[in-house]
Amino acid sequence: MGRTAGRSPEDTRRALLDAAGEVIRTRGINATLDDIARHAGVSKGGLIYHFASKDELLREVARTLLAAFRAEVDSHLDPDDTAPGRFTRAYVRALLAPAQDPAAARRSLALLSQLSTIPAVAELVDADTERFNAELAADGLPTDVMLLVTSAADGVSSAPMWGASTTGPEYRRLEDRLIRLTHEPSLWQSLPWSS
Amino acid sequence: MGRTAGRSPEDTRRALLDAAGEVIRTRGINATLDDIARHAGVSKGGLIYHFASKDELLREVARTLLAAFRAEVDSHLDPDDTAPGRFTRAYVRALLAPAQDPAAARRSLALLSQLSTIPAVAELVDADTERFNAELAADGLPTDVMLLVTSAADGVSSAPMWGASTTGPEYRRLEDRLIRLTHEPSLWQSLPWSS
């Protein structure tokens, strides 16, 4: 049998990538190639035709995920905002928005952390992290303020991983104040930190 | 062949638990029963005698891990400290102390997140999280301050997972200021948060 439907190879490839993400999210990293293939309407042989090995498939899934997150942050960049802290604000908003759907956030985080056990993927993640940190560091905010704000955002976004819910109004309030700190970092810096 | 050495069954059990943690930390959740058993100086059959299934073994490992973390927090409780925020301070210190060995922190987090893919373990983790959150909420601090402080601590402790290093002096400074906020929550609350 030849091409199953009027589907282009690129479509198939993407379908496989999507299916892999979905299946791994529910069945863990031990998901079967056969499972993933079926889910994409393809046989295992067809999958292997597009991705030479399971590792290669998972690496591509990770790459897609990281790219999606980066796009998410970019989409939160305010075009009218040119003040220092502009990127940090987008970062915070991107991290705290999905906090309203903790179940989904948990699945995504679990997926990435599972994938990170593959050395090649861990390298990708490390590189991406480094790039984010560099951009954050160059965002024009005092290091201490930037670190507080991004750490808090990281904390909220990782909370669902341990089963905590992050939907309450106190989280919205926190987001609001973190954003405000990036607008007026002096608020934080001028506090009487004396011993 | 019977008992290998003058080791008591309880010792063997503990050795198996330790070996499981160690092997899984390096080889992932797919670590072999045989591997774990050998590492503890026991055969696979011997392992199964003590833990009926791999799931049961992993569940015990998770339980041990969670207990260890709780003990870690407890060990950071200052006996002379009776002011509000006492528990929060211990929590922050417990989370930021291992931040000085990010590699180890990463392995531990990876281990727990791997284990969390087992439903029974996920339940354990959820229950533990809930208990921590309840204790933090009852610690006498304004919700907003407690949330900021613990979120930031969570963020720092989860950073190694993505490959970030958390050894710099700016992290020590952050810890210092978070602790200080718990002593004087009014610092945060009295900031001009006006729109």
Add this chain to the structure above:
DNA sequence: GAAACTGTACCGACTGGTCGGTCAAGTTTT
């Protein structure tokens, strides 16, 4: 324009190997 040829996309039976769990038998402790 049709027959012959070529390359891409895909199929699914099969192989080689891994691993969780069983079990009969042996050894030590009580």
Add this chain to the structure above:
DNA sequence: AAAACTTGACCGACCAGTCGGTACAGTTTC
């Protein structure tokens, strides 16, 4: 002797990756 403990050969399920094929879509030849 009974109970507790440990062994390692073995079974069966599962699974990644291989491989010989099939089916279409061009392309070339006559």
